[in-house]
Amino acid sequence: MSSNEYKLNLIGGRILMMTPNKGINEEMVNAILAGGWTDVVLLDTPPMRGSVMAVKRLMEEKLRVWYRDHHDLPEEDTRFASAREIRGYTREICGLLGNRARIMTRRDHPSCVGLVKEGEFADPKYLIIANPDADGLLTAMKAIGLTYNGMKADADVLDGPASLATQDRLTEYGWLLKTNLALLGGFMGKGIAHLNARKNEIFENFLKMVQGDQAAHDQLADNTEKKFGVFAQRMKNLAMQAQMIANGVYALDITDAQRQEPVDIGTLTTYMESLPGCQITVVVRSNGPLAKHAGGVQYSLTVASGFQPGFAPSKEDEIDLRRAVPENWNVSPESGVISHNAFFLHCAAQQWEDVIGPALLRRFGPVDDVITDKAGNGE
Numbered sequence: 174m175s176s177n178e179y180k181l182n183l184i185g186g187r188i189l190m191m192t193p194n195k196g197i198n199e200e201m202v203n204a205i206l207a208g209g210w211t212d213v214v215l216l217d218t219p220p221m222r223g224s225v226m227a228v229k230r231l232m233e234e235k236l237r238v239w240y241r242d243h244h245d246l247p248e249e250d251t252r253f254a255s256a257r258e259i260r261g262y263t264r265e266i267c268g269l270l271g272n273r274a275r276i277m278t279r280r281d282h283p284s285c286v287g288l289v290k291e292g293e294f295a296d297p298k299y300l301i302i303a304n305p306d307a308d309g310l311l312t313a314m315k316a317i318g319l320t321y322n323g324m325k326a327d328a329d330v331l332d333g334p335a336s337l338a339t340q341d342r343l344t345e346y347g348w349l350l351k352t353n354l355a356l357l358g359g360f361m362g363k364g365i366a367h368l369n370a371r372k373n374e375i376f377e378n379f380l381k382m383v384q385g386d387q388a389a390h391d392q393l394a395d396n397t398e399k400k401f402g403v404f405a406q407r408m409k410n411l412a413m414q415a416q417m418i419a420n421g422v423y424a425l426d427i428t429d430a431q432r433q434e435p436v437d438i439g440t441l442t443t444y445m446e447s448l449p450g451c452q453i454t455v456v457v458r459s460n461g462p463l464a465k466h467a468g469g470v471q472y473s474l475t476v477a478s479g480f481q482p483g484f485a486p487s488k489e490d491e492i493d494l495r496r497a498v499p500e501n502w503n504v505s506p507e508s509g510v511i512s513h514n515a516f517f518l519h520c521a522a523q524q525w526e527d528v529i530g531p532a533l534l535r536r537f538g539p540v541d542d543v544i545t546d547k548a549g550n551g552e
């Protein structure tokens with residue numbers, strides 16, 4: 174695995190987008206140092222072991238480092254081992270960088286766009302490192318002074334639950350970004366290098382579109398019009414095959430479907446959420462951050478948007494998937510479970526069968542017959 178697998182390169186190298194699971198690795202830092210940069214800005218990059226290492230190494234080499242992120246966790250989350258870890262890394266980075274670091278929680282900043290001023294890092298002396306997603310892109314754009322009306326609202330929506338990122342909640346630009354990224358699921362099977370090349374192209378086109386380039390706009394709009402509708406319908410049909418395995422918990426094995434045709438997990442879970450009584454979706458898939466450590470299969474759990482912290486009607490309705498993880502478990506790809514926030518959890522088959530699956534069954538109870546019947550009818 175080389176770091177290039179995670180790397181996108183925009184505007185001739187001024188913006189690099191990379192975020193492997195453990196933050197930034199040694200190889201990536203060496204690449205930054207080799208570039209001769211003096212000032213580095215990290216945006217929407219979760220505070221993890223690799224991020225701390227990167228900040229330290231860059232500072233040792235006399236580079237100036239800025240950090241703007243929203244992956245810190247509230248104090249009350251520290252009962253979870255993974256949350257204590259993140260808060261620890263956050264404090265370490267803030268200690269190293271002082272007022273050059275601003276690391277907030279998602280509750281205060283649903284996206285990172287509000288954490289940079291327009292054009293704050295527009296000087297070409299800054300190398301910008303950002304998360305390779307919509308929030309990372311929009312935050313990096315604002316940092317270099319490239320904005321449009323509704324940009325922050327778009328980033329807030331696009332970094333939130335996939336099922337709430339609907340056309341009516343987004344600007345035209347935001348919708349084109351969402352749909353083009355969703356269609357990338359189609360390149361999963363062709364390897365990460367190919368996937369990144371396509372993503373790079375989408376981001377470059379987006380940058381051009383916002384600056385008024387009609388051809389770039391038309392290319393993105395063409396994809397959305399000609400391909401997204403058909404793709405979304407296929408995701409919907411697939412979603413309707415999900416089975417309720419505990420009250421409100423729907424599971425779907427797409428390991429076979431993925432081999433045949435592309436799948437976008439966000440679009441798929443959006444439709445699974447619309448199944449009767451759905452509170453949690455479980456997708457068994459053959460790609461993702463854990464699969465390669467876990468015999469090629471991972472279970473990806475997502476809390477339906479109506480039950481996520483910040484979106485649920487009350488505190489009592491909120492579901493926190495970290496409760497399913499035993500307190501003494503080491504949370505890492507190698508140990509077979511990733512769970513860094515309340516609404517996402519990935520685990521390997523063994524961990525699912527032994528612990529996570531039974532924990533959900535205890536919490537939500539066995540399937541109620543009436544609901545099973547409704548779910549079984551699909552659409």
Ligand SMILES: [Mn+2]
Nearest residue numbers: 217285308332
């Ligand atoms: Mn983000």
